[in-house]
Amino acid sequence: MNTWTPSARAVLQRHLDQHRARFAADGAEADEVVADLRDHVEREASSLNLSVVTESDVRRILAQVDPSLLESPTPPALSKAPSPAQDPSPPLKGRSKKSWLWLILRAVLGVLLPFGTLLFEWAEHPSADDLLDPIPTPFHILLIALVPLTNALGLWFFERSSHPLPRWFAWMLSASLGISGAYAVAYAPITPLAAFGIVFYGVGLIPLAPLIAWIFGLCLRSGGRKRAKANSVHWPKHTWTAAVGSLLVLAALALPEFFTLRALREAIDADGPADRRAAIRHLRSWDTHDAVLRACYGKRRQIWDNALDPFENRKSRTFTVTPEAAQAVYFQVTGRAFNEVRPPLGSLRGVGREVFQNFEWDPSIGGEAVAGHVSGLSLQSSRLDVTSNADDGWDYTEWILEFRNDHASRQREARAEIQLPPGGVVSRLTLWVYGEEREAAFAGRGEVRAAYQQVAVAQRRDPVLVTTSGPDRVLMQCFPVPPKGGTMKIRLGITAPLTPLGAQEVAYVWPRIVERNFAFAETLKHHVWLESPQKILNPPSAWGWTSTGSNSLTATIPVSWGTHAFPTLKLHRKAEATSPWSIDDRSTPPAAVRQTISSVTTPSRGRLAVVIDGGRDGQDGWQALRQYLASTPARGDLRLWVSEDGLREMATITEGPFKAAVEPMERNTPQFKGGHDPLPALEAAWGWASQQAGGTVLWIHGNVPVLLGDPQSISQRLQRGEATGARLVDLQVATGPNLAAKEWFAQPLYESVPRLGTLDDDLKRFLDTWTGLTPEWHWRRERSETGNTNGPTASRHLVRLWARDQINQLRRERKTTEAVALAGRWQLVTPVSGAVVLETKAQYKAAGLTPVDPLTTPAIVPEPETWALLLVGTGALILWQRRQKRRP
């Protein structure tokens, strides 16, 4: 053996390399010839017994072997230039133009395309949005990055020299082939489409990137093997194990999602309810809810739909997971609405960017559901102005909301379900169009929705619509919020009664957003100003309220993710201010509307059936009820159910103390997981409570974002059982959607417990009045055409509140036309009417609607016209009364 100096090696390689083109021109494989000659020279050096081989030795040997090797070669004629296949690695120096182009093409296809595709998918995730998510975790990014890295290294090795490739590279290349091959297979269904797209439209290269990278890797492997052979070295054996290893890693990363989606599909479409419940239980126990959440947005991975088929025994062979079905499962698994939580963030998908940033299409535009969050849309500013009169028992809130759309191209519809103060009604709706205020038209619910859909969805102009959406709830929707930072500003005016807590105390409850399809801007703050002639008993300090006077509060309240709830304010009222009145001058004949406050202590009412939600949010209700029962002296018939996966009867008290139910409750505390169908428990409870007159079903529950059963069974009971059936009292623990209430709130036997404070307080208030332990305070408003006009006059908000009550009564009596007419006169959003703002007079005319006169709308500051109208109305009433008296 001899030792070669580095310069000797370099000289040998240089002399051999400079003849590559000649070898190739002779029709030989340049790599092979160079390797053979190197081997030959090394053997010659060995045969000469040189201990150290130097540059001069090399030159001497080369001169013996072939003197022409020491000369610079004559450039080959262009016509004899080697083809790339024959000579993949000409030296960079002296490269032909064709060779340069070949090198660039290989670099683009093998390195830049897969790397660029990875970067593009990471930044914009077009595949995740429309096809499948190739990089759900950071590990996937690392694995995929191995492919362009390997290809770049391979290219470099081939360009640098004719030496055999390192052994470790062979293993790396094999692992890379496994990864690119796996993705090539994953994209195989659309590969023909992508190829078609490239040929005819010039797009579609990205789906082909894995396949191209895989082919490039195969070429590298083939070249590497040839080079090894040419250099008399062995290509490592068993490198296929590296490919298998990379596939196993990919499979291991996919397993959690595989099993999650399999369970998701089982939960939706398994043959029997037991199988479906088992799948739900599995999903509850796994922390893989993000996969279900993605499916809620229609972002399932199509690949799994095919891959899962062999593992399932499904009813339908054409089954796919729809977003609606996934949303129902998400609720059953987590107990939350899918749009209640922030869409999952991609692990490394840019700072602060959401996975569904490009959730382009909003299928719910113009519909009656809030549905999922849309990208780019946010609530930018919020201003709440409140005026109230505790003595007269009313309040009026104006809520100005400004939405902003930062999406690059899509117009957006902002949708939100808003909880009004108890007994509240929307009495004003304004839209700013080009900086000007446009008031709404109030008409039948169907009319305004049709006008909105025509203008918003068809003409894509500027309308806003408000309709009722459950007890004391409205659905607000406005469209289009323009893209690229465009804004849309609306105002909701809400007239509501102050909730009486006693003869000298009333409560103001803030309106709040319970469900929305937009984000809250990071800079969003609620600017709040509340004024009252009467003293505010509990001015809160938590959010830095400042008092601008004896009876005014202002605050700027930052908003975090999630729905907000402001503390209920208690106001002092004079006990003697019992019967203010106002004028209904919009009806014929005009009449006085008088409001009185009274209290009623109800004796025992019959059976009390309590149904508690066994889901995630039910635990608070359970604790509040247990605490109440432990301390109440009440007695009677009480029965307690828990709605779980099925129903469970917990306790029965017959003519006994309610507190006896505490012991079985503590013995059988539910787990409170997920979300459940309450209907079986409600049906059982209603049946039992209705066996005696005056029965009540108290339903304590969390959000109901989806209906897991058919609500008609309860609707029927609440409608047909009006004479003798039990009433259903709805106490919602959490602030959020309640689809069940939306179905039932119009029925005569349905009522909801207003949420004024803590759950303990609200439950105690209801049950104490139900059991007759404390009196129940309530307002009563009556319209009297011949009534006196003595006593204090009050705001016409009293008339609006009377009209609201009257519309509900007319609706129960099926006098819908009269109800719609009354709602139109007093400009109210009720179950039979809605409000819509359109952009132009022509649009109003085409829809057969008339916008209200701005002078007739309520305002936060009483304008002079209000008092003028009051005077005119009073005069008209007096004249009408005199005319009546003159009549024989």
Added chain:
Amino acid sequence: MSDFFDNWVVQMRKGVLELCILRTLSVRERYGYELVKELSQVPGMGLTEGTLYPLMSRLRLAGLVSTRLEESSSGPARKYYSLTPEGLRTLETMNVFLETLQHSTQQVGVRS
């Protein structure tokens, strides 16, 4: 005269070099160094390694010879060359052709 002759010799060598290689390999397989040493000693061939190796590569690409690596105790692995069946068939055809050509060229002078 001498230039002409030199060119003629180059052409002749080119023509028969492949034949010599194939004939050598038809006896038994040889590794590269051994083959070069053997052929370079053939009188009149004037063969250099710089000529032989490209030729071997070309023959391999043409499918006339095949190669295999064999570990060697005395140094790096040896690359053995052997005739493929195609190479053997080609050699037989070349032999026949050369024999005919040789006979024909000898007859050309006699006839005239």
